[in-house]
Amino acid sequence: MSHSERLLLGPGPSNPYPEVMEALARPVLGHLDPEFLAVLDETCARLRSALRTSNALTLPVSGTGSAGMEACFVNLLEPGDVTIVGVNGVFGERMCEVARRCGAEVVRVEEEWGRAIDPQRLLDAHSGRPEARLVAVVHAETSTGVENDVAPLGALQETETLLLVDAVTSLGGIPLEVDAWGIDAVYSGTQKCLGVPPGLAPLSFSARAAERVRSRATPVPSWYLDLGLIGEYTGAARRYHHTAPISMVYALHAGLGVLLEEGLVASWERHRSAGAALQEALPPLGFRLLAEEGRRLPQLTLAGVSDGVDESALRSTLLERFGIEVGGALGGFAGKAWRIGLMGHCARERSVAALLEALSSELE
Amino acid sequence: MSHSERLLLGPGPSNPYPEVMEALARPVLGHLDPEFLAVLDETCARLRSALRTSNALTLPVSGTGSAGMEACFVNLLEPGDVTIVGVNGVFGERMCEVARRCGAEVVRVEEEWGRAIDPQRLLDAHSGRPEARLVAVVHAETSTGVENDVAPLGALQETETLLLVDAVTSLGGIPLEVDAWGIDAVYSGTQKCLGVPPGLAPLSFSARAAERVRSRATPVPSWYLDLGLIGEYTGAARRYHHTAPISMVYALHAGLGVLLEEGLVASWERHRSAGAALQEALPPLGFRLLAEEGRRLPQLTLAGVSDGVDESALRSTLLERFGIEVGGALGGFAGKAWRIGLMGHCARERSVAALLEALSSELE
Numbered sequence: 107m108s109h110s111e112r113l114l115l116g117p118g119p120s121n122p123y124p125e126v127m128e129a130l131a132r133p134v135l136g137h138l139d140p141e142f143l144a145v146l147d148e149t150c151a152r153l154r155s156a157l158r159t160s161n162a163l164t165l166p167v168s169g170t171g172s173a174g175m176e177a178c179f180v181n182l183l184e185p186g187d188v189t190i191v192g193v194n195g196v197f198g199e200r201m202c203e204v205a206r207r208c209g210a211e212v213v214r215v216e217e218e219w220g221r222a223i224d225p226q227r228l229l230d231a232h233s234g235r236p237e238a239r240l241v242a243v244v245h246a247e248t249s250t251g252v253e254n255d256v257a258p259l260g261a262l263q264e265t266e267t268l269l270l271v272d273a274v275t276s277l278g279g280i281p282l283e284v285d286a287w288g289i290d291a292v293y294s295g296t297q298k299c300l301g302v303p304p305g306l307a308p309l310s311f312s313a314r315a316a317e318r319v320r321s322r323a324t325p326v327p328s329w330y331l332d333l334g335l336i337g338e339y340t341g342a343a344r345r346y347h348h349t350a351p352i353s354m355v356y357a358l359h360a361g362l363g364v365l366l367e368e369g370l371v372a373s374w375e376r377h378r379s380a381g382a383a384l385q386e387a388l389p390p391l392g393f394r395l396l397a398e399e400g401r402r403l404p405q406l407t408l409a410g411v412s413d414g415v416d417e418s419a420l421r422s423t424l425l426e427r428f429g430i431e432v433g434g435a436l437g438g439f440a441g442k443a444w445r446i447g448l449m450g451h452c453a454r455e456r457s458v459a460a461l462l463e464a465l466s467s468e469l470e
Numbered sequence: 471m472s473h474s475e476r477l478l479l480g481p482g483p484s485n486p487y488p489e490v491m492e493a494l495a496r497p498v499l500g501h502l503d504p505e506f507l508a509v510l511d512e513t514c515a516r517l518r519s520a521l522r523t524s525n526a527l528t529l530p531v532s533g534t535g536s537a538g539m540e541a542c543f544v545n546l547l548e549p550g551d552v553t554i555v556g557v558n559g560v561f562g563e564r565m566c567e568v569a570r571r572c573g574a575e576v577v578r579v580e581e582e583w584g585r586a587i588d589p590q591r592l593l594d595a596h597s598g599r600p601e602a603r604l605v606a607v608v609h610a611e612t613s614t615g616v617e618n619d620v621a622p623l624g625a626l627q628e629t630e631t632l633l634l635v636d637a638v639t640s641l642g643g644i645p646l647e648v649d650a651w652g653i654d655a656v657y658s659g660t661q662k663c664l665g666v667p668p669g670l671a672p673l674s675f676s677a678r679a680a681e682r683v684r685s686r687a688t689p690v691p692s693w694y695l696d697l698g699l700i701g702e703y704t705g706a707a708r709r710y711h712h713t714a715p716i717s718m719v720y721a722l723h724a725g726l727g728v729l730l731e732e733g734l735v736a737s738w739e740r741h742r743s744a745g746a747a748l749q750e751a752l753p754p755l756g757f758r759l760l761a762e763e764g765r766r767l768p769q770l771t772l773a774g775v776s777d778g779v780d781e782s783a784l785r786s787t788l789l790e791r792f793g794i795e796v797g798g799a800l801g802g803f804a805g806k807a808w809r810i811g812l813m814g815h816c817a818r819e820r821s822v823a824a825l826l827e828a829l830s831s832e833l834e
Contacts (some may be wrong), residue, residue, distance in 0.1 A: 305715035428633035
């Protein structure tokens with residue numbers, strides 16, 4: 107079956123780096139082959155560099171970004187635990203749902219979709235429920251294009267409460283400092299700013315998060331995502347847990363190689379620059395920037411469509427005529443806005459130029 | 471990072487079909503792109519053909535085979551439910567552990583490792599505990615190379631109890647008839663007899679298994695593996711759940727294409743023939759066939775190593791000098807036996823010839 111080649115400017119997946127596609131095609135090795143274990147070790151080391159952490163427990167979970175979210179909650183929460191969750195979009199909502207299924211009591215700190223959560227409100231919620239085991243927030247809300255400020259939450263390091271951050275859309279695209287910001291648990295996805303196909307979830311736990319897992323009173327409800335067991339395979343013990351997704355690990359290894367060779371700061375700047383160019387050009391074409399000014403992500407733009415425009419039909423035209431994918435919006439923005447991604451290999455002026463030219467020709 | 475090319479004759483992964491490697495390198499599409507959804511639909515249709523089922527709820531779970539196991543148990547069991555599990559190797563043990571973490575009461579029907587479980591014993595256990603919600607058994611025990619007889623368990627169709635089968639190592643390698651045998655829930659892996667890299671878990675639920683999920687009193691504890699939600703993406707609703715692992719779906723689509731073009735019966739015969747050739751040649755070289763005669767899998771041979779041979783050193787030599795991987799054994803067989811796989815693209819006389827020639831030169 108043949109299919110088209112697209113320019114992927116939706117909320118992910120983005121087009122992988124060419125080096126990643128080459129890596130996917132490499133010969134498969136066994137999951138205990140010393141040569142594969144070397145690739146896996148280097149992948150974990152590269153993840154530490156990309157996340158700016160020295161956490162020993164840093165690895166790719168064998169599932170997509172949502173599996174990374176679930177891995178964090180099922181390992182860190184036990185039934186009856188209290189968790190505070192910031193909610194200003196789909197992925198904050200998803201965190202609440204996952205935590206609830208762990209049997210946790212969820213304290214929601216809500217903000218309007220499209221606006222950032224004031225971190226002081228999360229800290230205040232923690233002051234009101236200091237027994238909370240976890241404060242969780244989405245760094246880059248993929249549903250609205252908003253960045254939530256994470257660094258001030260490092261104040262939780264002085265408490266017994268852990269800080270959990272969703273970095274699915276932020277890793278590689280905007281500054282993220284796991285150790286400097288006092289993040290205890292973080293997960294990401296491969297198909298956004300890392301320029302790798304979807305399928306793995308980078309994850310990292312601080313020493314105190316790892317200790318939380320070890321000292322649980324109840325077993326982790328998920329065997330597949332039990333980080334105590336997974337860590338015995340990725341760590342020195344090399345104990346078989348499940349068969350690692352070999353080809354996707356190659357791909358992540360290669361994507362992280364591209365990122366680190368370019369340099370994190372250069373990658374952030376490239377995303378910033380591409381996003382700024384897009385966000386400057388959209389209003390003259392009739393699109394409104396719906397995310398809060400000053401908290402807009404460069405890699406994901408929520409673009410309100412003019413009232414007279416059939417956004418769904420225009421997206422189909424972009425896809426069919428130009429081979430350019432942009433994303434529809436979610437929740438209250440559905441049918442009224444697009445989500446335009448400039449992520450990883452796609453975060454370039456040429457992507458912006460291609461989209462603007464196509465839009466201009468269709469909207470004139 | 472470059473690495474070696476291996477002939478993968480361990481317990482999986484096997485070497486993917488060339489068509490699969492080509493598919494992996496295809497351009498990535500978005501998970502809601504009509505062209506991707508067509509690939510996904512055809513993948514599910516091919517899975518139905520390979521599993522010999524008409525089950526509507528048939529899809530690839532976004533994780534490895536163990537995620538497929540977990541998906542079955544977390545969707546079908548609720549806390550306090552009784553489940554009967556056949557245990558004659560690592561994967562039966564793993565089923566017990568996964569079921570226990572669901573809060574289920576596990577009734578074990580044990581058999582010596584290397585021997586098949588008499589299905590009548592499972593039916594007798596069911597007669598003793600007719601309230602059991604599930605009877606679970608591994609079709610092809612990858613830890614011992616034994617086939618458990620599944621067809622007689624179809625008698626459970628006359629009861630309220632569901633039949634769950636692990637087909638990780640059997641699918642594509644030996645006859646498996648999901649509908650004809652009355653299997654309600656089945657999962658597999660991609661990296662064995664399907665000739666695809668590890669990373670997805672084919673899964674299929676009968677109508678009554680799907681109804682069991684719908685009528686649960688408690689939510690599925692795993693959001694990521696909730697088949698009610700996943701089925702709304704793979705089915706007509708196309709509701710976004712998590713981002714599908716695009717490239718791995720291409721790979722599975724291609725691997726199933728190879729299998730179905732060859733024909734299931736021809737693939738079973740190719741596995742049978744390769745396995746027979748290996749199992750005939752091993753004893754003269756000093757290896758003992760440790761699985762019960764008459765219940766030996768052709769695609770996975772448990773080969774006892776002569777007392778004087780350092781099995782680990784010999785495996786390393788095979789890998790380093792000949793680029794051939796065979797697997798070590800598990801449990802009581804560890805250090806005393808190998809697991810030799812002839813799966814998917816590797817189930818050919820030339821694999822047997824390469825291994826035998828290498829072994830002969832090292833053992834002489």
